[in-house]
Amino acid sequence: MIEPVSPPRVNGIDDESHIPNDLPILPLRGVVVYPMMWLPLTIGQERSIRLIESAADDSRVIGLVTSRDPEKEEPTPADLYEIGTAAVVHRLLRAPDGTIRLIVQGLERIRVTRYIQEEPFLRARVMAAVDEEEDSVEIEALSRNAQDLFRRLIQLVPHLPDELEMAAMNVEDARQLVYLIASSLRLDLADAQEILEINHVRDKLTKLNALLSKELEVLELGRKIQSEAQNEMEKMQREFYLREQLKAIQKELGEEDEQAAEVKDLEERIAKAGMPEEAQKEAKRELDRLRKMPPQAAEYGVIKTYLDWIVSLPWQQVTEDNLDIVHARQVLDEDHYDLKEIKERILEFLAVRKLRVERKGQFTLEDEHPDLIRKQREGVILCFVGPPGVGKTSLGLSIARALGRKFVRLALGGIHDEAEVRGFRRTYIGSMPGRILQMLRRVESRNPVFMLDEVDKLGRDFRGDPSAALLEVLDPEQNSEFRDHYLDVPFDLSQVIFITTANWLETIPEPLLDRMEILQLSGYTELEKVKIAQGYLIPRQLRENSLHASEVAFDEGALHRMISDHTREAGVRSLERQIGKICRKIATRAAEQGSNGNGTLPSVTIMAENLAEHLGKAKFYNEVAERTDRPGVATGLAVTAVGGDILFIEATRMAGTKGFTVTGQLGEVMKESAQAALSYVRSVSRELGVDEDFFSKSDIHLHIPAGAVPKDGPSAGVTMATALASLLTGRLVRSNVAMTGEITLRGQVLPIGGLKEKALAASRAGLDTVIMPKRNEPDLDELPDEVRQKMRFVLVESVSDVFNAALEPAGTRDHDASPDQTVVGEIAV
Structure with a gap:
């Protein structure tokens, strides 16, 4: 109290x-x-x-x-x-x-x-401290302005009573008015004290008017914001009431609103999509959620987008295969030269499909040969491996044309995110399915020919491993129930023919490689390149450059010269560019000079003699003989991502004490092969006629150009051993010989890989003899007949056999250099 x-x-x-x-x-x-x-x-x-x-x-x-x-x-x-x-x-x-x-x-x-x-x-x-006062017009004006501002402020502030307005209006003393208004406002402590400390009433009124104007501006802005918010709420309420009234009116008229129409349309599309039971159940569940949700809800658009995706996928849309084997063979031959193994594999697939269709209903093979584990597989996973320009990508399009299927291509080079393959989960804003389902929806078929290009160039980082995501896609046992992260329902990919391409198998993970059927595409011989140029490249370039066949002719000798002197590659991509270059020059010249009266250009024949006028001087020439004119020369063979190739090795002997240096950006395996080659040559130095004190007084340096190109592999062993033996004995290595093979410390020659690419590389370089391991003899069956007929293959089991076949007798050629001179040779990697 x-x-x-x-x-x-x-x-x-x-x-x-x-x-x-x-x-x-x-x-x-x-x-x-x-x-x-x-x-x-x-x-x-x-x-x-x-x-x-x-x-x-x-x-x-x-x-x-x-x-x-x-x-x-x-x-x-x-x-x-x-x-x-x-x-x-x-x-x-x-x-x-x-x-x-x-x-x-x-x-x-x-x-x-x-x-x-x-x-x-x-x-x-x-x-x-008495305030300074005066009676003036300025004081009266300031007082009236303060009274007006205070009156407007009272109208905006609920807690200020109206009686306060009357009191302020009735005050005649300017000093009393200042203190009345200041005590009624919620001023900052500094502003309130400043008004008290100001000596002159005029200055007090000026300060008070400034504070009133600022406060009034803030209050009016707040009132405006509040009014706009209130109006927006009233507008939303009004729209809601109008929509409810519209629903009632449409219901009376037997019509439907926009949301009901969308739900009904989605319901019909779900019924017609032909989804499997799980997918249909999920779609209906999401549709029920959509039906009960207002269109203004944030999740409404998410669910609607999901349903649009799931009903637009080709659940039952397929293209009927053209099972005419003769037609398929004709299409494949029209589009690609040779490639017998690939064409036979496609024809086998068609033959099995045709047999299954013809015998359907006669009897069930599963009854005769039950398999309770493996499902019946429809799709095929092929992997085309080979150097650039041999037709891997275009072959997929030819397969689709031969089968009568649609074709879709996905470039995998540089993809780092796993979600690009399997999609993003719906919890993320802007999520969508992966590239696999996106392209199937675009092509509107669930059994197309699907090419995954450059599978060996997939990336991997913190966002995941795309190659791991492909394990399910490229597994015939699992892809019948492929689950995309976005849809989260099974989609059957077993009807799709997946074709992957790669230049190099070493960068493909082993689990992924195990799921694919590897089909190797090797480089072309010179004769094959001429046939491809005549049948495919020249007609295509004439068409692309708007030339008639009667206006440009390529002599076969010019094509041979073009292949040997201007393009040295495994494929035919550079060859086509050179042909296109000639066609463009002719088109440019014709545009400057004008055509004949009948609208055609004068006929031009490209001969070997005038090839330099169009392409310039030769870019490649046979340098093997030039670089092997010193003792220690050995020609070796290599396999790279762009096909077979030849490399040169340089060795020199200097005064020293048993030093051995190997350079040329070599991998560990290749360095070990060089050391093994030196050890073997030292172990047989007496048989080679080398002085016993030679190694104790010498240092040997082995260099393998080009130094900027990484090299690795064991198949360089016989070449390095031959180069070292030639260096120490002073005997030249035959300039027409190339060799490959891995060696052991006991002098055995072990088998190697990539014999076909290496043999083609030797043929392109103008060599006619290849020394190879005897255990690689079955690989000779893969070589084209042209190469087998013009080249000689020497099968060896030991390094001594290599020395006998590769080394010439001492003094055979003019440049019989002493053993301490630099040696150049070629190796296989």
Whole structure:
């Protein structure tokens, strides 16, 4: 209960305008008291209670000074402003909790000159600081402006009563108006104190008008925002009511709204899609969620997009295979020269499919040969491996044309994200299915010929391993229930013929490689390139450059010269570019000179003699004889990602003590082969006729150009051993011989891989003899007849057989150099 305390009579003060020079100071926290204003205060600190009790017994006049820091509990004189307000205590109420509530009336501004007491409460010497006033038109204008702004502010602030507006309008004293409005506003402490400290009333009004204008602008902006928000809510409510009314009207008329029409359309498409049971169940479940969800919901669009994807996939759309074997063989022969193994594999697939269709219904093979583990496989996973330009990618299109199926190609080179193959989960914004299902939807068939190009160039990083995602796609046992992360329902890929292409098998992961049927495409011989140019490349380039067949003719000798001198490659891509270059030059010349009267150009025949006029001088020439005219020369063979090739090796002997250096950016396997070759040659040095102290007085350096190209592999062994033997004995290696094979420390020659590519590389380089391991003899059946007829193959079992076949007798050629000269040879990797 609050107990009222009657204030005593004010002693010694007859006029409120008279301020004593010595006043007790009551610190205020977060509030400023103005002259002529009434204000209730609550006192709780012990020091302040003593001050009020002392003032109540004395004159009841105290000094009210605001603290600079509102958070400080007991401010010191240094924490208080200098300007305050002298006030008289009119009423005191003592609360049960010990606090005192009082009502004070401001009398006049005071300035604290110095503090004379701090205990038990603050007391200071003060002097009156009367405001400077004047009667002028400017003061009246500022006052009216303040009254108008304050009136508008009261209309915007609910907690300010209307009576306050009437009080402000009736105030005639400008000084009183300033303090009335300032005490009614929620001003910052610094702004409120600044108004009190300003001496002239004119300046006080100017500051007050600025604060009123700012506050009024903020309130009006807030009112505008609130009004717009309210209008938006009312608009949404109004639209909702209108939609509900529209639904009711459409229902009465027997019509449907937009959402119901979308749901009905999706329902019909789900029924017609022919999905399997699990996919149909999931689609219906999502459709039920869509039906119960308002179109404004954020998930509405997500579900609708999902259903659009799932109903647009080709669940039952297939193209009928053309099972005419004769037609398929004709198409494959029209598009590609040779490639017998590939064509036979496609024809086998067609033959099995034809037999299955013809015998369907007669009897069930599964009854005669039951298999409870493996499912019946329809699709095929083929992997075409070979150098660039041999027709791997275009072969896929020919297969699709021969089968009558649609064709789709996906380039895998540089793909790092697993989600590109298997899709993104629906929890992510903007998620969608993977590339596999995207392309099947685009081609509108679930049994196309699907080419995955450059599978050996897949990347791998923190986003996942795309090659691991392909394990399910390219597995005939699993891809009948392929699950994309986005759809999360099984989709049958078993009808798809997947064809992958690669230049190199070493970079393909073993689990992925195991799921594919590898078909090797080797490079072409010179004769095959001529046939391909005549049957395919020249007609295509004439068509692309708008030339008639009667206007340009290529002599066969010119094609041979073009292949040997201007393009040295496994495929025919560069050859086609050279043919196109000639056609463009002819077209340019004809455009400058004009055509005949009948609209055709003069006929031009490209001969070997005038080939340089169109292509410039030769880019390649036979350098084997030139680089093997010193002792120690051995010609070796290599297999790279672009086909077979030849490399040269350089060896030199210097004075030293058994040092051996191998350079040329070699891998560890190749370095070990070089060391094994040196060890073997040292072990048979007596049989070779080399001095026993030769190695103790010599250092040997073996260099394998080109130094910027990485090299590795064991099949360089026989070449390095032959080069070292030639260096030490001074005997030349035959300039028409190339060799390949891995060796052991016992001198055995082990089999190698890539014999066909190496033999073709030797043929392109103009060599006619190849020394090879005897255990590779079955691989000779893969060579074209042209190569087997013009080349001689020497089968060896030991390194001594290689020396006998490759080394010439000493002094056979003019350049019989001493054993310490540099040696150049070629190796196989």
